Amino acid sequence: RRRGLGERVRFIRGRDTRFLMPALDGLLLTSAYEGMPYVLLExxxxxxxxxxxxxxxxxxxxxxxxxxxxxxxxxPEALAAALLQAQQDPHRRASLRARGRAWTEERNLERMFRETLSLYRSLPARSALAP
Structure with missing residues (x-):
């Protein structure tokens, strides 16, 4: 607010992001070190x-x-340039939206169950491993 961003930026604390995420224009991930953060999946x-x-x-x-x-x-300069590029290119934004959704749809609970079951079925029976 002190920097005059009050009309363009909202700082929201203590909310469940699942309900706020669809309202975002974009997500900026600034982590220096990261694995696979939930916010990215969301x-x-x-x-x-x-x-x-x-x-x-x-x-x-x-x-x-x-x-x-x-x-x-x-x-900060490189991140700002990337944000500006994404903001100014509607085709790029649409592609990022589609790729992210498709990636999560391909990796759902049903798929995880099928792949885990397939792995278990591919393992030798316990009796075959016994001395």
């Missing part, structure tokens, strides 16, 4: 376009899969 599922810092491992994967627009550097 953004994908809600169709929110993601802009990410070039976090080691995660940044390369996100960019390679077309799931996020990855900044060239982890600097």
């Amino acid at each position: 953004a994908f599922a809600a169709g929110v376009p993601v802009v990410s810092a070039p976090t080691p491992g995660l940044g390369e994967w996100l960019g390679g899969e077309g799931l996020a627009l990855v900044a060239e550097a982890p600097t």
Whole structure:
């Protein structure tokens, strides 16, 4: 508010993001180190376009899969440039939304169950492993 952003930015605390996520224009992931954060999965599922810092491992994967627009550097200037690029390119935003949604739809609970069951079925029977 002190910087005059009150009309453009909302700081919301203590809310369940699942209900707020679909209202976002985008998600900025600025982590220096990260595995697979839930907020990223929630953004994908809600169709929110993601802009990410070039976090080691995660940044390369996100960019390679077309799931996020990855900044060239982890600097405020590079992140701002990536945000601006995403904001000004409606086709890029639409692609990020679609890729994120498709990625989460492919990795649902039913698929996890099928793949886990398939793995268990591919293992040798216990008696075959016994001495």
